[in-house]
Amino acid sequence: MRLSGRTDLAAERHRADPRAKGVELCETRHGDMTVTRLTIDKKVEKGASAEPSGHYSTVAFPDLLELGSKGEQALCSLLAEEMAAITLPLLGAMPRDGRRVLAVGLGNRALTADAIGPMTLDRIGATGQLERIDPKCLLDLGCASLFCTTPGVLADSGIEAADAVRLLSAKLCPALIIVIDALAARDPERLCSTVQLSDVGIAPGSGIGNNRPGITPEILGVPVLSVGVPTVIDAAMLGKESEPSLFVTVKDIDARLARLAPILAGAIAKLLALPSELIMG
DSSP: OOOOOOOOOHHHHHHHSTTOTTEEEEEEEETTEEEEEEEEOTTSOTTSOSSOSEEEEEEEOSOGGGOHHHHHHHHHHHHHHHHHHHHHHHHSSOSOTTOEEEEEEOSOTTSGGGOHHHHHHTTBOOOTTHHHHOTTHHHHHTOOEEEEEOOOOHHHHSSOHHHHHHHHHHHHOOSEEEEEEEEEESSGGGTTSEEEEESSOBOTTGGGTOOOOOBOHHHHSSOEEEEEEEEEEEGGGGTSOOOTTOEEOOTTHHHHHHHHHHHHHHHHHHHHTOOGGGBOO
16 A cells, blocks of 8 residues: 655644644634644754745635535635735735735646636636726725736646746736645545645645646745645545555535635635625625
8 A cells, every 4th residue: 555645734744743843833713613823943954844934824614515604704704814914924014005916826727626726716806907097096995906817737838837927927026926726635634624825835736746846935036825725635545555646536526616716715805905896706
């Protein structure tokens, strides 16, 4: 039996090695939701932690299909608060009042388990075009100047997503880049019931061993807020023999992501103070 244990979740990696040096953990309850904040000290010796140095916030919540409208609103607000907690130290101020933000929805639209990035951005209206119409409009609205892109996958476009983001960033000079992507987990209970936020960026495909160039602050020279949702698990972690690199997801992935995408969109909209008219449920 092959137990690779691949995961993109910092909380899972920490639980596998809870005595790792330079790691601080704080867990809080918010009703039936749990927030786990991890801080990995940048001064820790290289190799002491499997995760890059930075801040991670993992929000765990009940079954999306049983959450109800009040639960969805509570989750949306909690995610927005955690996004703000990570973003504010990076920028020194909230990304509003016309500040440029580039939102990137990573993944393959044709593969549901990999489509949470595009699905989320489909539910957010961009505001960047208002700069050309009336530069003062965004200041009057008190919201960010939002630009959205879904670069697709290398197999379809021949272009690395990281390269597309780098070129757009150089052109737009955003104050912040938000990256939404699907992740891999070890625990099947995490699938579609956890959101990981961090300031370290994302390495597309790393959770399934398909490492692509990273979208990180170090590479782009711009603060990055990553929003990740675990949607797949290595089949070997279920205690069954499997082919190498065989990953599985939940059977009702379509329904779950259809519920989660507008929640993520709403949280991002709250962070950026976007008008409610630009959010599609």
